[in-house]
Amino acid sequence: MESVESMKIPKVIGTRDFYPEDMAVRNWIIDGWKRVSLRNGFEEYDGPIFEYLTMFQIKSGEEIVEQLFSLKDRGGRDLALRPEITPTLARMVNQRINSLPRPIKWFSVPRLFRAERPQKGRLREFFQWNVDIIGVDDVLADAEVIFTTVDYLRSVGLTSKDVKVKISSRKLLSAVLKQIGISEDKLNPLYVLLDKKPKVPAETFETMLSEQVQDKSKVYKIVQFMNAASIPQLEATLMMISDERIQAYADIKKLLLTLAFMGIDDFCMFDPSIVRGLAYYTGIVFEVHDVSGDLRAICGGGRYDNLLRDFGGPAMPATGMGMGDCVLEILLRKKGLLNVPIRQLDFFVAFADLRWYGDMYSIISKLRSRGFNAEFSYNSNASLSKQLKVASERNAKYCIIIGDEFKDNNLVVKDMEAGKQEEVEVDKFFAELKRK
Amino acid sequence: MESVESMKIPKVIGTRDFYPEDMAVRNWIIDGWKRVSLRNGFEEYDGPIFEYLTMFQIKSGEEIVEQLFSLKDRGGRDLALRPEITPTLARMVNQRINSLPRPIKWFSVPRLFRAERPQKGRLREFFQWNVDIIGVDDVLADAEVIFTTVDYLRSVGLTSKDVKVKISSRKLLSAVLKQIGISEDKLNPLYVLLDKKPKVPAETFETMLSEQVQDKSKVYKIVQFMNAASIPQLEATLMMISDERIQAYADIKKLLLTLAFMGIDDFCMFDPSIVRGLAYYTGIVFEVHDVSGDLRAICGGGRYDNLLRDFGGPAMPATGMGMGDCVLEILLRKKGLLNVPIRQLDFFVAFADLRWYGDMYSIISKLRSRGFNAEFSYNSNASLSKQLKVASERNAKYCIIIGDEFKDNNLVVKDMEAGKQEEVEVDKFFAELKRK
Numbered sequence: 001m002e003s004v005e006s007m008k009i010p011k012v013i014g015t016r017d018f019y020p021e022d023m024a025v026r027n028w029i030i031d032g033w034k035r036v037s038l039r040n041g042f043e044e045y046d047g048p049i050f051e052y053l054t055m056f057q058i059k060s061g062e063e064i065v066e067q068l069f070s071l072k073d074r075g076g077r078d079l080a081l082r083p084e085i086t087p088t089l090a091r092m093v094n095q096r097i098n099s100l101p102r103p104i105k106w107f108s109v110p111r112l113f114r115a116e117r118p119q120k121g122r123l124r125e126f127f128q129w130n131v132d133i134i135g136v137d138d139v140l141a142d143a144e145v146i147f148t149t150v151d152y153l154r155s156v157g158l159t160s161k162d163v164k165v166k167i168s169s170r171k172l173l174s175a176v177l178k179q180i181g182i183s184e185d186k187l188n189p190l191y192v193l194l195d196k197k198p199k200v201p202a203e204t205f206e207t208m209l210s211e212q213v214q215d216k217s218k219v220y221k222i223v224q225f226m227n228a229a230s231i232p233q234l235e236a237t238l239m240m241i242s243d244e245r246i247q248a249y250a251d252i253k254k255l256l257l258t259l260a261f262m263g264i265d266d267f268c269m270f271d272p273s274i275v276r277g278l279a280y281y282t283g284i285v286f287e288v289h290d291v292s293g294d295l296r297a298i299c300g301g302g303r304y305d306n307l308l309r310d311f312g313g314p315a316m317p318a319t320g321m322g323m324g325d326c327v328l329e330i331l332l333r334k335k336g337l338l339n340v341p342i343r344q345l346d347f348f349v350a351f352a353d354l355r356w357y358g359d360m361y362s363i364i365s366k367l368r369s370r371g372f373n374a375e376f377s378y379n380s381n382a383s384l385s386k387q388l389k390v391a392s393e394r395n396a397k398y399c400i401i402i403g404d405e406f407k408d409n410n411l412v413v414k415d416m417e418a419g420k421q422e423e424v425e426v427d428k429f430f431a432e433l434k435r436k
Numbered sequence: 437m438e439s440v441e442s443m444k445i446p447k448v449i450g451t452r453d454f455y456p457e458d459m460a461v462r463n464w465i466i467d468g469w470k471r472v473s474l475r476n477g478f479e480e481y482d483g484p485i486f487e488y489l490t491m492f493q494i495k496s497g498e499e500i501v502e503q504l505f506s507l508k509d510r511g512g513r514d515l516a517l518r519p520e521i522t523p524t525l526a527r528m529v530n531q532r533i534n535s536l537p538r539p540i541k542w543f544s545v546p547r548l549f550r551a552e553r554p555q556k557g558r559l560r561e562f563f564q565w566n567v568d569i570i571g572v573d574d575v576l577a578d579a580e581v582i583f584t585t586v587d588y589l590r591s592v593g594l595t596s597k598d599v600k601v602k603i604s605s606r607k608l609l610s611a612v613l614k615q616i617g618i619s620e621d622k623l624n625p626l627y628v629l630l631d632k633k634p635k636v637p638a639e640t641f642e643t644m645l646s647e648q649v650q651d652k653s654k655v656y657k658i659v660q661f662m663n664a665a666s667i668p669q670l671e672a673t674l675m676m677i678s679d680e681r682i683q684a685y686a687d688i689k690k691l692l693l694t695l696a697f698m699g700i701d702d703f704c705m706f707d708p709s710i711v712r713g714l715a716y717y718t719g720i721v722f723e724v725h726d727v728s729g730d731l732r733a734i735c736g737g738g739r740y741d742n743l744l745r746d747f748g749g750p751a752m753p754a755t756g757m758g759m760g761d762c763v764l765e766i767l768l769r770k771k772g773l774l775n776v777p778i779r780q781l782d783f784f785v786a787f788a789d790l791r792w793y794g795d796m797y798s799i800i801s802k803l804r805s806r807g808f809n810a811e812f813s814y815n816s817n818a819s820l821s822k823q824l825k826v827a828s829e830r831n832a833k834y835c836i837i838i839g840d841e842f843k844d845n846n847l848v849v850k851d852m853e854a855g856k857q858e859e860v861e862v863d864k865f866f867a868e869l870k871r872k
Contacts, residue, residue: 008748009491009527012515015484017528020542023480039804041811043779044459048451048561049485049517049547050505055445069486071507071517074551079448081485081507091445092453103814106456111485111547115510125484136814143797151805261797312444343479361579361697368475369587375477378539378572 014116014124026127028340029325030109033129036152037107040144042131045106047088053078055087059280059310063192067114069124081113085130086280086307086320093134094313102135105144121296121327129299132320134308139251142284142319143258145301149288149321150264153298157337163298165264166271167255167286170302172248173225173275179242180221182213188279195275197226226273234272255284280304284319290331298331299323346372348391352384352403360402363411366430392416450552450560462563464776465761466545469565472588473543476580478567481542483524489514491523495716495746499628503550505560517549521566522716522743522756529570530749538571541580557732557763565735568756570744575687578720579694581737581757585724586700588759589734593773599734601700602707603691603722606738608684609661609711615678616657618649624715631711633662662709670708691720716740720755726767734767735759782808784827788820788839796838799847802866828852 011017018026034044053070069081082088085108093104108130118124131148133141146165153163173194174187182190193212197205209219228234231249252270259268276285283303290298301321308316332338347367351360357380367374375394377387384401391399401412405423413429414421424432447453454462470480486507493501505517518524521544529540544566554560567584569577582601589599609630610623618626629648633641645655664670667685688706695704712721719739726734737757744752768774783803787796793816803810811830813823820837827835837848841859849865850857860868 008530009488011484011527012486012488012509012513015486017484017524017531018480018482019528019532020479020481023482026482027480035807036804039807039809041781041809043456044454044463045456046454046459046462048447048453049549050448050451050561052445052448069507069509071505073448073505077448088453091447092455094444095453096455113485117510125486138814138816140814147801147804151801154805258794258797261794262801263798264801345477358694358697361694362699365583365587365698365700368472368583369590371471371475373475373477378574378576380574 012124014118016123016125024340024343025329025338026325028338029328030127030129032152032156033107033109033323036148036155037129037131040105040131040148040151042105042107042148044108045089045092046108046110047082047085047092049111050079050081051088051091053080055091056080056083058087059278059307063277064114067116069113069115082110083112083114084322085110085112085128086132086304086322087311089130089132089134089320090307090311090313093316094308094311097308097313097316103141104132104134106134107131121324121330123326127325129323129325130320132318134316134318136319137305137317139255139284140258141317142286142303143255143262145319145321146255146259146268146286147262147264149299149301149323150267152323153267153288154264156332157339158331158335160266161291162331162335163267163288163290165268165286165288166274167252167268167284168270168272168274169248169252169284170276170281171283172245172252173272175242175244175248176225177222179245180218181215182218186212191275191279191281192277194222194226194273195277197273197275228272231270251284276300276302280307280310282306286321288323295331296327298327343395344373345375345391345394345396347374347398347400348387348394348396349374349376349400349402350384350387350391351376352401354380356402356406359406363400363402363426367433370430370433372433388414448560450554452559452561460776460779461765461774462761464774465764466563466565468588468592469543469545469759472584472591473565473567476541476567476584476587478541478543478584480544481525481528482544482546483518483521483528485547486515486517487524487527489516491527492516492519494523495714495743499713500550503552505549505551518546519548519550520758521546521548521564522568522740522758523747525566525568525570525756526743526747526749529752530744530747533744533749533752539577540568540570542570543567557760557766559762563761565759565761566756568754570752570754572755573741573753575691575720576694577753578722578739578755579691579698581755582691582695582704582722583698583700585735585737585757585759586703589703589724590700592768593775594767594771596702597727598767598771599703599724599726601704601722601724602710603688603704603720604706604708604710605684605688605720606712606717607719608681608688609708611678611680611684612661613658615681616654617651618654622648627711627715628713630658630662630709631713633709633711664708667706687720712736712738716743716746718742722757724759731767732763734763779831780809781811781827781830781832783810783834783836784823784830784832785810785812785836785838786820786823786827787812788837790816792838792842795842799836799838799862803869806866806869808869 057065064083071079073079109127112128113125131145213219259265274285274287281302282305285302287297287300303319305317349360349364360376364374364376377390396416399414399416409426410423411426411429412421413424489506500519507515509515545563548564549561567581649655695701710721710723717738718741721738723733723736735757739755741753785796785800796812800810800812813826832852835850835852845862846859847862847865848857849860
């Protein structure tokens, strides 16, 4: 082992080092997610970073399965780093399906991994906010998930001029596709293709679509559906009505009404071009996009009523949302909304003479144990003025000076912003501090 | 992929599912670590979950290298899940060695991985609190690390009757071993063996030691050193004094004096049997043990002045500590100190009649967006009394009832603990809430 010494090893491409200034951003984003989740009634959970490989081969969609980081345990069993947390959620809920009180409103902020080529807003290692509601069939649950998403976006200063929640329904899409004449078994691969529509030029999309759907009139009808701007427009352009479609329309209308009651209708719009790539969606689907359209989706989600059953549990309605940290951070930075608080010291403790150095330790440790962020200079030879300079650089609210006054048991407490200072008896200082 | 449907897959052995009640414990422990780190002047950092495998082969000690979870990236390069964060810290600091202001006082709460057989207090996936000070040669830095450790342990209610910080010095141990006649190149493997002393019966230890050190008188002297109860006793039993030993003694004495100034001398004791298994320690080493001795070490740390240089950087003094979550949780549970706060709702909003259901959404969403944790019943057919029962089960502070009074724009606000209720005009309610 000693032979590999003295070498410089870089970090792995697509991963991030979080220096304190980067960590402050990460914490600010994650703390915001957690705060909004809690006030919307979600409880936090988490699973392991790795699971058995087969877990992710059940329903995660081809793109995700191709990009798994796989590893083996000591017994040679195949494991994988989690690329999403929904399969873990399904596993955990199924394990305790009979004892968990319903509705299950859970959130998580998992660290996730995808072995893809790193691009803008897509890294190999990232954080993703997930909120899920399990056990509620009503679109009210979808409305709660969307409201929670918007509640967060609004809380960091984004407005309906910056971002839009685009909402559609897999149920509606499948009903329309089947009416157009697409057979049931062709639906899943078609979703993956349709999901690419907003990401490629219109012509390219139609060419790609024509390769999967030979009949030109069918291609035309699919494009017409996906371009519709409103539900009435849809009803007008596609005359055939099935029970399935009536139900899907009713769901979306009820959802939009509920979102209006919740006061976020300005953020929300119906958009039939929203499909979502993952195979497990069954009902309402949505994505949040920046209005300028420069970035990838900020988040996406929807209903996945079959997933728990697919993981060996009972049939159970479920809906949820996932928002990564990378695109969000790019957007907030662009909008000047990355308002990460500046680090501030409560106290800096300085000493005028080396003989007080031991007393300084004592005062520092008392301040800290009472919850105050307190610092001092490690350089025991630093002059008082140099120490005060450090206090100022470190953005201290107060500077405590241990000088000649300490012989009479007094401290000098300087308010760094006001520039004022006063002499206080040590015990009195700590007694008053306690009451803060 | 569809063929693997409907199967129940377990979690991987040695990993943990964090259901909300487990997550509350994890968050409570980690939040405590973070709070104490910040008040002691440490800034948070983190690195990637995986690094190039070679990173961990440099200085991590044989036991750790054997227990790595390894994986490959798309290009076939060998990676490993981090078993500790110190190599990442060394890499990150070296990368910015010229621009980082010193001293570097950093902390982290990394998720770590070891592919070992799970045992009590040792899992394959765990969290570890790390605090490190880089750039300070003085034992003051070691004292700060130890104080921060004790500051946390005290903050959760542990006393000096529950836990002890056992302190020794690798410098002292190496000076003693060299004086006894152990050659320099035999020191590293000997440390690994000596580290096992507290974990095996005295006889077994002496037998193991005799296999590495043939000379019986040397074995006797090593055991005598490691059993010494105090510095004076050491000086008396081992008469030979070298400059190196004098310096090592002086360091420990200064450290113990500083810890006394900091007011934690009751927690700290000199114990020459503390060695630490890792190869990179160079000076002060310490471990925290529960006084009953039933558990593994709660944490361990020490000085590692050569590590940055070993990772291709300059020579740079450094010292730090690592505390895992597993043993700590067992200890706190045993002592009845796992005081995880009980989840409480600020508001539960109930409605007396279905016609107010939409207004309920509106009130709920306003409460949440103002930062209050607010919930309601998903069952729109639930009677008012059933809703109030749910409010009570969910531990709500207040219950807002939307009933007949709402026709006059009034809400009924019920204080659930006091059992009192009052009628408030909706706008007045929100105006007063704002001022809370």
